[in-house]
Amino acid sequence: VQLVESGGGLVQAGGSLKLSCSASGEIFDSHFMAWFRQVPGKERDFVAGIRWGFRTIAYAAPVKGRSTISKDRDMKMVYLEMNALKPEDTAVYYCAAKSGGSASMYEADYTDWGRGIRVTVSS
Numbered sequence: 001v002q003l004v005e006s007g008g009g010l011v012q013a014g015g016s017l018k019l020s021c022s023a024s025g026e027i028f029d030s031h032f033m034a035w036f037r038q039v040p041g042k043e044r045d046f047v048a049g050i051r052w053g054f055r056t057i058a059y060a061a062p063v064k065g066r067s068t069i070s071k072d073r074d075m076k077m078v079y080l081e082m083n084a085l086k087p088e089d090t091a092v093y094y095c096a097a098k099s100g101g102s103a104s105m106y107e108a109d110y111t112d113w114g115r116g117i118r119v120t121v122s123s
Helices: none
Strands: 002-006 009-012 017-024 032-038 045-051 057-059 067-072 077-082 091-098 117-122
Touching: 002 091, 017 032, 017 091, 017 117, 032 077, 045 067, 045 077, 057 067
Parallel strands: 009 117
Antiparallel strands: 002 017, 017 077, 032 045, 032 091, 045 057, 067 077, 091 117
């Protein structure tokens, strides 16, 4: 699965942003699609994930309640909408995919990655 992120940029604290991930290739119902983020010097952290063929959704604690992950199966798109953004949300955001298995928050479980897109939240 090939993944391309878009929609990043600079936003003020308290604002909103919607990231998009365009997927190509063969995607099965069992695929789990996710967003991770990374700041310099740290590992990638799970943000949110969604099962391609079912309703399984998971959010990391720091974004839960102010983020929504969604998908468009026809367009092969995955979205991450984030509200009430904070400076600590500043990171490079990655779209990722894993084929089958359980939902996972672990970077190592994902086999396909986008190149990432930068999100900067100014205070």
